Every structure is written in C-alpha cells, then in structure tokens.
Amino acid sequence: MSEEPTIPSSRGAVDLSALSSHRLQATDATAPEAGATWTMELDEAAFQQFVALSQRVPAIVSLGSPRVPASTELDASLRKLVDARGGTFVLGLVDAEARPQIAQAFQAQQIPLVVALVNGQPVPLFQGPAGEEQIEQVFGQLEQLAAQQGLGGTVPPFAGAAAEPALPPLHQKAVDAIEEGDYAAAEAAYLQALNEKPNDHEAQVGLYQVRLLSRTQNMDLNQARAEAASNPDDLNAQLNVADLDIVGGHVEDAFSRLVSLVSRLADEDRERVRRRLIELYAVIGTNDPRVAASRQKLARVLF
Template sequence: MTDHNIPSTRGAVDLSALANHGPEATDSTPAGAASWTTTLDEAAFQQFVGLSQQVPAIVSLGSPRVQVSADLDATLRKLVDAKGGKFVLGLVDAESYPQIAQAFQAQQIPMVVALIKGQPVPLFQGPAEEAQIAQVFAQLEQLAVQQGMSGTAPAFSGQAGQAEPELPPLHQKAVDAIDAGDYAAAEAAYLEALNEKPNDKDAQVGVYQVRLLSRTHNLDLNKAREQAAQNPEDIAAQLDVADLDVVGGHVEDAFARLVSLISKLADEDRERVRRRLIELYAVIGNADPRVAVSRQKLARVLF
C-alpha cells in the first residue's frame, strides 16, 4: 500500500463532465443488511460526488476481473458498511468506465480516492491489509470532522442494524453545535462534560478539535502562508499556517513548523507554541506514528 498519508482536500480534478443519475447498491450485500456501498457507472457518478458534501465518499477504481482488486473491494465494503453511514463507497470498473479513472488521473489500478466536499483526497494505490485501510479510514474520519462533516448518510440498500450507542448528552450537544457552526457552544458543552468528568479524554480532544475549527474557519490559506513567509518571527502567523496544515492533512508539515519555531523561542513564547503543538498532537491522536516521531524531535529541542 502506498500514499497513505491524508493530504489536503484542495484538488484539481474536474468531475463536472460526468452526468447526473442516482447510484445503485451493489448486489453482493446480504439480503436485508444495510449497505453504504454501491457500484458506479458514468451516469451515477455525479450524484455520488454530491454525497461528499455530507460524508466522505470513497471511490475504488479497479476491476472485478482482477483478484487483487476484487479482494480490496471486499475489504473496503466490509469496513465502510461497518461505519454505519459515516462513509459511502463507490466501486468503479475502471476498464469499463475509463472516463472516471481518467478524471482521477489514475496511473494504475486498484486505486482508492476519497471525495470530501467534492474535492479528491488520494488515499492509496495497490493492495492493502485490512488493518492498514482501517488506519487510513481513521485519519479520513478525523479530517472529515475537521471539515465540519460529522453526520451520516442513508444506506443505499437494506435496513440499518443495531444503532450506534448514543453519545453522552453533553457530547451530543457539542456535536449538534458543530453541525450548526456554533463552535463556542460546542466548546462550552465539551468543557461542561470535562467539569463533570475530568478524565473524559474524548471531551478533552473535542475541546481541541473545536478550537482548531474555530481558529481556521475564516482563515485564507494563501494569505496565511504569505503572512508567515514574510514574517517568520510572527508567532501568530506561524500558528495559523500550522493549524491550516493540520486541517488540510499536511500533518508532518504542521508539526515540523512548530518544532522548528520552538527551537528559536524561549520562556513564554516557547511555552505558548509548545501548548499548541500538544493540542494538535491530541487532535491527530497520540497513537499516530507521526505524533510519535514529532514528539521525539520536540524532546530533542526542549532538552
């Protein structure tokens, strides 16, 4: 598996030429089981792209006549359907519908791409183990939350099974506020949850995620980068770009920027940037290998 780091959602692929028609569910789903997996032709593709405004829409470009591709699609279907609507999956026979593969500039199959709000996010090419795909999906789910996408899509077929466990009331209140774009209310709900249960790790991460969304939702990436480049000693400008890089999936760039900045600072300024970096570690997930690598670099700078 290659290309498993999630990049920015800013893409240049033109998907508008494909016609508009509803996707249909695959015929390989067990009878009665809910499925968020569908087969796509050129006519169905554009409506599938539209679903990416709600949830990440994953496209698998392959061929059912190639065993590696068929095995990958089976694994993708299993993992996507287990998400209960947080993702949708479209399977494309790239040999029968080369126009779709060309739209993604596919150089080989199988190739897996996600769409977030209509923009392509390359995931990986070639075969992959289930555990590797699950890790990529975890990153994609995090990126979706950072983009304000925390809902679910209806199944293409079947009936949903057992519902996901309900969130604690304050967590649900926070999620509802995020969906409404009210980040202040979302942060207040998570902080209230922390006040009730100080060891609520999900609430603490929620606070950091909401703060990140609040800080970045009105920022312009190009202007922020220009400001940071012209003013390398402007701490606020460097923090803005790091935030935008995390939201856009350029996690290593964000971490490297802040570790480098910390190496040049002292006292309160150094601590200010260190605290921001620790928050971003939590947003990405402390088990993420990129966090572990950056922590080692940070330790060398600090000690």
C-alpha cells in the same frame, strides 16, 4: 494512474462528529450485511475523517452534480461496485456545486471527476462518464497500488450496521452545535463535560478540535502562507499555517513547523507553541505514528 501532490487544504474540513461516533472509524468488518453501504455524501465536516480512512483502504471521491445525468449515472455505478466489495473500498460523493471548497481541494476543472486517496495522497482515476467494466478495471489497478502501499483489510459500513450507542448528553449537545456551525456553543458543552468529569478524554479532544475549527473557519490558506513566509518571526502567522496544515491533512508539515519554532523560541512564546503542539497531537491521535515521531523531535529540542 499517477500520484500527485498532497491535496490542498479544504478550510474547516475536520470531522468533529466522529469524536465519539464510530461511524467513520476504521476497524475490521465482517461480511457485507444486507442494506449495508460504504458510500456516503461528503461535506466539509466529514471530508477530513474520510481522508483519514485512506490510511486503511482506498477512499474514492466522486465529484459531480445531481443536475448532470452523466454524474448521477456514474455515482450509481460507483456505489454498486464499491458496496459490493464489502468495505475494502469506501466512496464519498461530493456535490461540487454545493461544496466548492472540496472541489477546489482537488483542483476540479470538469465534472464528473473521480479521484482515489491512498494514504492521503490523490490518485486520479478518470474524468467523465465510465462504464462498470471500465470502473472494475481501474479498481483492480487501484487494489494493486493499495497493496503496494501497505493498505488492506476492511472498514465498517457507514449505514446498515448495528445501531451505535447514544452519545453522552453533553457530547451530543456539542455535536449538534458543530453541525449548526456554532463552535462557541460546542466549546461550552465540552467545557461543561470536562467540569463534570475532568478525565473525559473524548471531551478534551473534542474541545481541542472545536477550537481548531473556530480558529481556521475564516482563514485563507494562500494568504496565511504568504504572511508566514514574509514574516518568519511572526508567531501568530506560523501558528495559523500549522492549524491550516492540520485541517488540510498536512500533519507532518504542521508538526515540523511547530517543533522548529520551539527550537528557536524561549520563555512564554516557547511554552505557547509547545501547548499548541500538545493540543494538535490530541487532535490527530496519540497512537498516530506521526505524533510519536514528532514527540521525539520535540523532546530533543526541549531537553
């Protein structure tokens, strides 16, 4: 196993449904419950939040196809061995044919392909079929690497746990709209929630995330990067790349780009970039150490 560069952006890969749901949030879990599973099928909406879990435990991604027998057999073995670990690993199953953006993010040339994420960084595990004994050996190596990277503890199961409280009606309306790809309706629901309750923090963060999804849904990362590189003074081009970096998990790159912009701008342009940073800080989470570090750098260039 060897570390490789950060995963390229997968357009639109932000999990808005996790704003108020604790389905994917990393907290300490108890012993495995009967029927509990730490395996889930990944789509673009859930991908980014799954990546975020790799900051707590190794997050394993299996790219395959239900039409490939070797892939279905491998996924069954992975599911069995991951779930037996009771939350020390998580597993995401990706239909590479139905989710080409995720497959492209891992530069998958052949399936089945299994990659682990440790602190957001990809760690190739194996390609092609593998028996349970081989998988367990690789898992043992992955466990050692995770410990070296400071990962530990467990996360709660994706299914089989106690029922979660229902979302507030407007939040549920927004989540439903997101699942249908109707970002305008989701934004309207969050705005209504904020109008009724101005201090609704989750609605505010949800609004920022919906706007991020809306801004990036039709962007091409390579084209956006080329435009930003050839037009360093084009404010919109720089903001677009920062948005795509956030969506793709390149959080520090996005923050660094925008703080640098703030240091070079003045008046309305400077304020526009500062406001975008504040929104993105909320999207990532104010308790995230990357946010704290960027806030300090922003304060230095502002004052």
